[in-house]
Amino acid sequence: MVTTEKGKQPCDKVIDYSSVAVYCSGITKTYGSGHEVVHALNGISLEIYPGELMMLVGPSGCGKTTLISIMAGILDQDDGECLVFGHNYRQMREVEKTRYRGDTIGFVFQAYNLIPTLTAAENVAVPLLIRGMKRKEAIEKARETLNNVGLADRAKALPADLSGGQQQRVAIARSLVHDPKLIVCDEPTSALDHETGYKVMELLGFVAVCSGRSLVIVTHDARIFSFADRIARMDDGKIIGVANSPDKLTKK
Amino acid sequence: MNFVAIKMLVGDRAKYLGILIGLTFSSFLITEQMAIFTGLMTRTFGFITDTSIADVWVMDPKVQFVDDIKPMQDTQLYRIRGVDGVEWAVPLYKGLLKAKLESGTFQTVNMIGLDDATLIGGPSKMIQGKLEDLRQSEGVIVDIVGATGKLAKPPLSPGGERIPINIGDTLEINDHRATVVGTCVVTRTFQSQPVVYTTYSRATIFAPRERKLLSFILVKAKQNEDIHALTRRIRKVTGLAAYSRDEFKQLTVNYFMKYTGIPVNFGIAVLLGFVVGIAIAGQTFYNFTLDNLRHFGTLKAMGTTNAKLLGMIILQAMIVGGIGYGIGVGAATLFGYMVKGTELAFRLPWQILAITGLAMAFICILSAVISIRKVMKLEPAIVFKT
Numbered sequence: 001m002v003t004t005e006k007g008k009q010p011c012d013k014v015i016d017y018s019s020v021a022v023y024c025s026g027i028t029k030t031y032g033s034g035h036e037v038v039h040a041l042n043g044i045s046l047e048i049y050p051g052e053l054m055m056l057v058g059p060s061g062c063g064k065t066t067l068i069s070i071m072a073g074i075l076d077q078d079d080g081e082c083l084v085f086g087h088n089y090r091q092m093r094e095v096e097k098t099r100y101r102g103d104t105i106g107f108v109f110q111a112y113n114l115i116p117t118l119t120a121a122e123n124v125a126v127p128l129l130i131r132g133m134k135r136k137e138a139i140e141k142a143r144e145t146l147n148n149v150g151l152a153d154r155a156k157a158l159p160a161d162l163s164g165g166q167q168q169r170v171a172i173a174r175s176l177v178h179d180p181k182l183i184v185c186d187e188p189t190s191a192l193d194h195e196t197g198y199k200v201m202e203l204l205g206f207v208a209v210c211s212g213r214s215l216v217i218v219t220h221d222a223r224i225f226s227f228a229d230r231i232a233r234m235d236d237g238k239i240i241g242v243a244n245s246p247d248k249l250t251k252k
Numbered sequence: 253m254n255f256v257a258i259k260m261l262v263g264d265r266a267k268y269l270g271i272l273i274g275l276t277f278s279s280f281l282i283t284e285q286m287a288i289f290t291g292l293m294t295r296t297f298g299f300i301t302d303t304s305i306a307d308v309w310v311m312d313p314k315v316q317f318v319d320d321i322k323p324m325q326d327t328q329l330y331r332i333r334g335v336d337g338v339e340w341a342v343p344l345y346k347g348l349l350k351a352k353l354e355s356g357t358f359q360t361v362n363m364i365g366l367d368d369a370t371l372i373g374g375p376s377k378m379i380q381g382k383l384e385d386l387r388q389s390e391g392v393i394v395d396i397v398g399a400t401g402k403l404a405k406p407p408l409s410p411g412g413e414r415i416p417i418n419i420g421d422t423l424e425i426n427d428h429r430a431t432v433v434g435t436c437v438v439t440r441t442f443q444s445q446p447v448v449y450t451t452y453s454r455a456t457i458f459a460p461r462e463r464k465l466l467s468f469i470l471v472k473a474k475q476n477e478d479i480h481a482l483t484r485r486i487r488k489v490t491g492l493a494a495y496s497r498d499e500f501k502q503l504t505v506n507y508f509m510k511y512t513g514i515p516v517n518f519g520i521a522v523l524l525g526f527v528v529g530i531a532i533a534g535q536t537f538y539n540f541t542l543d544n545l546r547h548f549g550t551l552k553a554m555g556t557t558n559a560k561l562l563g564m565i566i567l568q569a570m571i572v573g574g575i576g577y578g579i580g581v582g583a584a585t586l587f588g589y590m591v592k593g594t595e596l597a598f599r600l601p602w603q604i605l606a607i608t609g610l611a612m613a614f615i616c617i618l619s620a621v622i623s624i625r626k627v628m629k630l631e632p633a634i635v636f637k638t
């Protein structure tokens with residue numbers, strides 16, 4: 001087994017290169033039809049390993065969001081294969097796919113997407129409630145997770161009473177609370193100022209990557225590239241390069 | 253997830269109140285319109301209600317409703333008394349007569365003439381005097397609304413209050429003197445004229461001379477006698493029309509339904525209440541779901557199945573529907589209580605509550621279904637859109 005040690009994490013950071021978390025091969029996706037057709041993805045092949053933090057970078061409109069939507073099982077590709085931990089979304093019925101998402105995927109959104117009428121703890125508890133956990137137990141677990149992201153004292157606050165950075169930390173807690181194996185983040189820091197964004201990224205880097213969990217983060221933010229194990233650069237619906245560090249990537 | 257559904261619903265006070273007000277308003281509107289309609293329809297047969305002692309009403313076969321007087325010959329009374337199963341049968345005069353008031357003005361009154369011997373069919377509630385006082389010469393009993401209203405005497409000084417006619421006051425009916433011996437309460441009817449009770453024989457004196465004067469024959473069935481068998485027998489033996497009390501009420505309502513614009517107009521008002529109700533309630537609830545579409549999308553992305561989302565929306569619809577129904581019906585009841593004793597007809601039997609309940613359920617299900625369609629078709633991929 002080939003592993004990479006990074007050492008800073010609160011848990012053992014181990015990338016397992018012997019298996020594949022996300023396997024994409026020849027994925028294409030077009031939106032619309034006729035005159036309006038948009039070729040969002042033009043044959044994407046990419047592998048993400050368990051325990052790995054993969055960043056997707058590229059100009060706006062190059063297909064990053066489309067790609068992680070397919071990886072997360074909320075969008076169907078036109079062609080090609082996408083397997084997540086060996087499971088093929090295409091072979092699942094809609095309900096199965098929905099349940100699989102609930103069990104396996106954590107989501108972090110640029111706009112946080114917290115439910116405004118739920119408190120921080122209740123928002124974090126939602127993935128557990130979806131999986132049928134009792135409310136009391138779920139809130140308890142949510143509070144622990146909020147503690148891990150440094151927001152134990154804001155458990156009862158409504159999203160509107162939290163700063164952007166705090167809201168994103170609540171969202172990160174929500175993406176972690178049910179211990180998913182894959183977390184997808186779409187520009188998690190781009191609504192935040194650089195300092196807050198950096199802290200949020202630190203949190204994702206430290207807390208999220210544990211016990212074989214993989215992260216895919218779409219970002220524009222060059223300052224957080226250093227958190228990535230690998231960076232894939234996209235343009236025009238294609239991957240134009242994958243590198244272990246931002247330096248190599250820019251050299252390419 | 254029920255907890256999340258409830259919190260989504262009630263968490264935003266302003267929106268929640270908006271939906272509740274919409275549903276409450278429509279529930280109130282539907283209940284109130286139907287209650288007024290029912291009240292009006294009940295008024296059409298108010299006189300039959302007041303004369304509840306009779307099991308069977310016998311009349312000319314051409315009579316279409318209770319105020320439609322087609323007199324019979326007095327001799328018919330004896331034929332009815334001879335029919336099997338009749339305990340007793342008494343005559344009743346009902347007709348519109350012109351009364352001259354002490355002030356010299358004329359007022360049409362609804363004259364009711366009761367069987368001289370028994371006074372059967374008289375008002376059930378007297379305010380002043382006794383029913384038996386009708387036996388005094390020239391005696392009449394007037395209903396209290398008429399006594400204080402259309403029959404009242406002019407004020408002593410101009411601009412003052414009109415003086416109700418009272419015991420001892422006189423009227424002149426077709427040149428015959430009548431003396432008030434009592435006042436009574438009658439159920440309001442569609443006829444706005446004052447009701448004046450007297451004996452049958454005196455009524456026939458008051459009435460213009462005609463060959464036939466007998467308006468109705470009131471019949472009491474023998475104990476254990478089947479009313480419908482009796483009406484059939486009366487019809488067969490005499491060729492007259494005979495209806496049970498409820499049949500006669502129905503006949504009257506049907507006539508008003510068919511031949512007057514009132515039910516149509518009110519039917520339209522009820523329908524309008526319904527449509528406005530659906531529009532307001534459906535719209536507010538639908539908007540609520542639309543406003544929350546992004547959150548439903550997030551829940552869907554995070555693993556909530558369509559079936560669960562469906563349950564959540566139905567729960568939300570049931571909560572606002574239930575509360576809106578309760579408050580609306582409560583408000584309508586309160587409204588009915590407040591207009592009690594006024595000109596406004598208002599009757600709220602349990603059937604109306606049930607119909608409103610069904611209507612509200614229908615509205616909620618409809619708006620939930622429309623909302624659900626939106627959520628079912630929702631692409632979870634919208635969650636990444638900003």
Ligand SMILES: Nc1ncnc2c1ncn2[C@@H]1O[C@H](COP(=O)(O)OP(=O)(O)O)[C@@H](O)[C@H]1O
Nearest residue numbers: 031032038040059060061062063064065066067
């Ligand atoms: N639902 C959609 N309908 C039509 N076109 C879309 C849709 N979503 C994305 N696109 C188009 O597909 C391309 C890729 O979009 P996206 O994956 O969002 O790019 P990125 O996230 O890299 O900015 C863009 O040209 C975008 O306009």
Ligand SMILES: [Mg+2]
Nearest residue numbers: 064065066186
């Ligand atoms: Mg994007």
